[in-house]
Amino acid sequence: MLRAILGEEGAADAVRELRAQGFDPAQLAGASELPTDPATVRAMFAQVNSMMAAGGDASVNWPMAHDLARQVAAQGGDPALTPAQSREVTDALGVAELWLDAATDLPPSAGTPRAWSRAEWVEATLPTWRTLTEPVATSLSAALSDALAGALPEDLGADVSLPGGLDPSQLMRRLGSAVFGMQVGQAAGTLARDVFGTTDIGLPLLDRPAPALVASNVADFAEDLDAPAEEVRLFLALREAAASRLFTHVPWLRAHLFGAVAAYARGITIDADQLEEAVRSIDPTDASALQQALSGGVFAPQTTPEQEAALGRLETALALVEGWVDEVSTSAALPHLPHTVALREMIRRRRAAGGPAEQTFANLVGLELRPRRLRDAATLWAQIARDGGQSARDAVWDHPDLMPTAEDLDDPAGYTARRTAAADESAAVDRAIAELLGDGSDGGAASGE
Incomplete structure (x- = not known):
């Protein structure tokens, strides 16, 4: 495998370096259960090469992110909606708009109400995840390349034959792109199985806001509650429609939220000494430990005072958005839904606790997409x-x-x-x-x- 990647000389240098650090390549191969059959190794390498080529020079391998998000979203089944399911959702959104007219001066969104499957949610929102994560991924990729530049042997350059004609720094960027692609895809797919609509994480996930609900997620949530499913659907429709009104008629709000993310991204730096220490602490023969390290922030950026200020602005803005939606939707629901107070508290606790997908994004870009001060707002x-x-x-x-x-x-x-x-x-x-x-x-x- 090393010869296929680095060529004869590069492989020999790599093996010498591994042995100098106390690692036996043969033992590593056995511990990781790598195949020894040459044909299998060639096929595996072809897959790696294809993966690298598909990502191009983007900071995130978006084809990989898209495919993984769809796969994760479909786990456990994601059938197309029946006409009855679609009608239940669109009717609830229509009623929600009527009730909201009495609770806010902001008019309805001009977008068409939608009922979505999880796959449709992924397709509709992934462009916004690109807008959200790419500035951070780009800055972090550049910082990682700078931090790791000294780790490559000085003679590992033009004489090394890498797949697709890549030089070592390009290969590292492609690997980083693949890691980000997997992280974003995993998180987006997990969110698709958890969210109710396009706005319930506090950020507008559509370029042109329009209320939409993921019918299966709403139904799953209602199953565990004592309130009737129709009442739960109407309450969630009120929240979705209220947020859509806000993002439609406050044109500067989207730029304000994403501007805070971009301001955070511009200041990303990596502590090379901390990175080296973290890498040394990983047992390369333990695949689970490596996976845990990658997903647990081994490559976490250092946070500067400027970034702390940007994160503070984002946290306050998210709280204000969520607090307004909470207050307006509750005011609209109280005259009509008997379980309004209990449903409000349930959603508040759910947002405060977060979930695995939100934690994945927190590890990836240093941002927690949940408002810590929802109740205060x-x-x-x-x-x-x-x-x-x-x-x-x-x-x-x-x-x-x-x-x-x-x-x-x-x-x-x-x-x-x-x-x-x-x-x-x-x-x-x-x-x-x-x-x-x-x-x-x-x-x-x-x-x-």
């Missing part, structure tokens, strides 16, 4: 509505400068007083500037006379 939105009414609450989304801060989440009751004081201070500054400009113009006129 919901309390804040309710307080704003009590102080100024429903229209005042929804008007906060008119401009990013009006958005509540982490301080407001700490003290929801003081939000209105702080904003009033800030407005008074701004008005006082404007008056002072106007008076100054007025005095200047008068003086100039007198001087001219």
Whole structure:
């Protein structure tokens, strides 16, 4: 295998290096149960070569991510929806829009309501996972290449024959691309079996927001509850439709959320010493330990103060989005659904706990896609509505400068007083500037006379 990858000289150098570090290639092969038949080895290598070629030079192997996401989503079955299932979902979304008209000033999304299978959810949302993860993957790939550049032998260059004519650095980038592809595909596929719609992780997963529910996931969730399935479906439809309204009619919000991700990505660096120590700690004969290391953050980036600030902005924004959806959907549901309070609490706990797919993304890009302060944010939105009414609450989304801060989440009751004081201070500054400009113009006129 080493000869196939590195050529005769490169393989000999690699074997010498392995033995110098105490590893016997023959024992490694036996421990990992690698085949010894040359034809099987060639076939295996052909698969590796094909995988590398398919990813191109992208930071994430997207063909691999797509295929794996579809496979994971289909585990346990993912049949096409029947007309009756589709009608149940679209009818629930239609009723939800009517109820929301009384609970928010934001109008309905212009998108067509949809009922999806898990596979359809993957196909519709994977482009957004690309937008979300690619900036981080690109920065992390570059940082890893820099950190590992010194690990390659100095003479491992133009004389080495690698598959597809790749040089060693290209091969490393392709391997990193494959790892990211597997991570993204696994997480997206797992999410497809867990989410209810396109917005219940706090980020808009469609370029053009439109309410949609994954019918089988909604039905599975309702099975474990005492509430009637129809009531559960309507409650989840309210949340999905409310979030779709928000992302449709607050055009700057999507850019704000993804801008925080990009700001985080730009500052990624890797501690080469920590990386080397982590790699030394892995037993190469233990496949499970290697897999655990790859998925557990062995290559985790160092977090800078600038990145911490970006993550703080993202965390606050996610909490505000989730808190608004929570408050508005609950207000719309209370007059109609007897189990509203219990369903609200169930969703809050579910979002706070997260799940394996969210943890995978946290390990991959350092971002936890769940709001830590959902309850604080919901309390804040309710307080704003009590102080100024429903229209005042929804008007906060008119401009990013009006958005509540982490301080407001700490003290929801003081939000209105702080904003009033800030407005008074701004008005006082404007008056002072106007008076100054007025005095200047008068003086100039007198001087001219």
